[in-house]
Amino acid sequence: MKNKIVVLGGSSGIGKSISERFAKEGWQVIFTGSNAAKCQKALESLVGDGHLICISDVRLDSDIKKLSQLVSTEIGEIDAFVNSIGISESVPVLDSEFSKWDNSLQVMLYGSVKCTRALIPFLKDGGRIINITSIHYERVAFGSSSYGIAKAGITQFTRSLAAELAPRNILANTIAPGFIKTPMSIKGDGKDELDSEWFHENYIKNDHLPLKRAGLPSEIAGIAWFLAGPDSSYITGSVITADGGLTITF
DSSP: OOOEEEEETTTSHHHHHHHHHHHHTTOEEEEEESOHHHHHHHHHTSSSSOOEEEEOOTTOHHHHHHHHHHIIIIIOOEEEEEEOOOOOOOOOSSSSOHHHHHHHIIIIIIHHHHHHHHHGGGEEEEEEEEEEOOGGGTOOOTTOHHHHHHHHHHHHHHHHHHHHSGGGTOEEEEEEEOSBOSGGGBOTTSOBGGGSHHHIIIIIITSSSTTOSOBOHHHHHHHHHHHHSGGGTTOOSOEEEESTTGGGOO
């Protein structure tokens, strides 16, 4: 019988790469996304059969209920749950509408918490919860206050899950990526920040990024695969940082 995983945000970027890795390893993948066309394209990229998609907006309780019902009726139990919901919006602390500032929290924190509460009843004892946080959970950039708060919140939420679910031997951990080459690196002006002069000067030329390159989504997927497997059996409540060495520099 196949192992089963739910991947929130599995239609793009890191989540898509995680879905692809687990499908390649023989797991049945159930993933969510808010764009039907992207979800269908992502589904077609998965190796194997039996994979499912759920078109959903995690800000809507009705869509979270829809996901829960899909898992209940079509899957039953799951072995792992990955939360890779992510949006990138630069919003000033003060000079912005509160609803726009709050959107990162509604999606990445409250949406994640609500989905987790809905899916934990289907998670097997000994299962795994893997949340994708960010180095921004402890670092600051202009316009990233709501993003950072959301990532700090989901990191601390994961630690609480690790403590509360330990009696069921469910392990909960986070992965904190740095710069990863995904659609999120393309900003509002349509330019990829990883190709910019700013990125090259600050992070490559001036050695703030020791490995001198952005990471690949597949490299984060490999960490998720490790955290879902037997070799991570004594790791819970931890943050695994994958940032090419960025946070060890000045």
